[in-house]
Each structure stands twice: as C-alpha cells, then as structure tokens.
Amino acid sequence: GAGVSQSPSNKVTEKGKDVELRCDPISGHTALYWYRQRLGQGLEFLIYFQGNSAPDKSGLPSDRFSAERTGESVSTLTIQRTQQEDSAVYLCASSLEGTSGIEQYFGPGTRLTVT
Amino acid sequence: RKEVEQDPGPFNVPEGATVAFNCTYSNSASQSFFWYRQDCRKEPKLLMSVYSSGNEDGRFTAQLNRASQYISLLIRDSKLSDSATYLCVGSTSYGKLTFGQGTILTVHP
DSSP states (O other), rough: OOOEEOOSSSOOOOOOOOOEEEOOTTOOEEEEEEEOOOTSSSEEEEEEEEEEEEEEEBTTTTTTEEEEEEETTHHHHHHHHEOGOOEEEEEEEEEEESTTOOOOOEEEOOEEEEE | OOEEEOOOOEEEEEEEEEEEEEEEETTTOOOOEEEEEOOOOOOOOEEEEOTTTTTEEEEEEEETTTTEEEEEEEOOSOOHHHHHHHEEEEETTTOOEEOOOEOOOOOOO
16 A cells, blocks of 8 residues: 655755645554654654644754644644754654554655755 | 664675674663664665564564663674664654664675
8 A cells, every 4th residue: 555655755945945844644544753864863753643632742853843734644844944954854654553662654755955 | 862872883794694783772761662774865664673572583683671771683694685774763652763873784795
C-alpha cells in the first residue's frame, strides 16, 4: 500500500520567506510526527499529533514554527520568516497509534534550503 | 549531554567481518528502543527492535541492558549492502523517538 508521502521533495527559499511543508500519513494511522535532520546530524523531534488530542509541540525550536493536522489526515508544517539555520531535511512519520514500541514509518522528507 | 549517544564512526570493514555498534541513553523514562537504518539521502527505516532478553534477526543481534542504559547491535558476515548509517533510537510512552547521531558503516570488498 501507499506509504507516507511528503511534498515538496525539495524547497529552496530566500531568508525571511514563509514555507509550508505537507505530509500525507498512511491511511488509518492515528499518530503523526515531524522531525528535522540537519546535515550530518541525527533526527530531532519537532511535534506529535494523536487523533484529536492536543499536539505535543515541545520540540518546536521557535515560535516561527507551527504545525496543523485535521483529524487523522494531512499535516502541514509552516516555518515563518525562514532563517539559514532552518536549512535541513524535514521528515514526517506516522504510526498506527502513539504508543511506545509501535513502528513509525517515515516519508522521504522535504529538503529545505534557505539562501 | 545528548539523550542518546553513539560512536559516529566511520567503521570501515571488509565483507564477511563482524562489527559491533554501541549506544548509551540517559533518559531512564525511555521505554522502547530500536535500531533504524538510514541510507544516504533516504529516510530512516526500522531495522529491529531491541529487548532486554536480546533478539536476533538473521545476521543482526541487538541487546539492551537497562541497568547500564546501554544498547548494542552486532552484524555478522557483513555484506556490501549493509553499508549505511545505523541510528540508535529510544521511544517515550507515546512514541516520541529520540535519535542518536548515527554510526556510519562502510563495508568494502
């Protein structure tokens, strides 16, 4: 079946512009996670959605970052007034439920370059 | 101190070699642990879960020691296709994953 999809695959933007990244989770997966991976680094947790519960935003690095998810469907991650340090690969993952031990399936990521 | 720490390597080994990766974690609240594999410019994919009793999947063996907060991965009879970055990962009660920096493995002919 279809995996997690993300769009765009690559995004180049000028410093100060806003960008919106999209994630389509696997159908039926209630939990959705966003991570960021800077060049040569491990993944950093950004935000977690579980069904209609309040999201865990504890990983968002600043108030320029926000994310939304409608029900158990698509999620968008928005970065306002982008900075060069925002350059990274943004990865979305989904799982059947938000429980420890359940496999997360990752999308191919959006490679963001801020010039 | 990072929550999950790994030796970044790189490890360069010949085909057929046995290689071991180690990882330590500092968050005692982490409930589950995994090894993920990430190929160059690709997304991470689950390699295997890690249990205190130890678990084996073909040429791969993983072990968790909760007392010393230590995780290991052993790869036997290395193949060229094993070349990748191996990520040590801890998970909270709701599935938030904390990743180590990754260990780079290159298997050469």
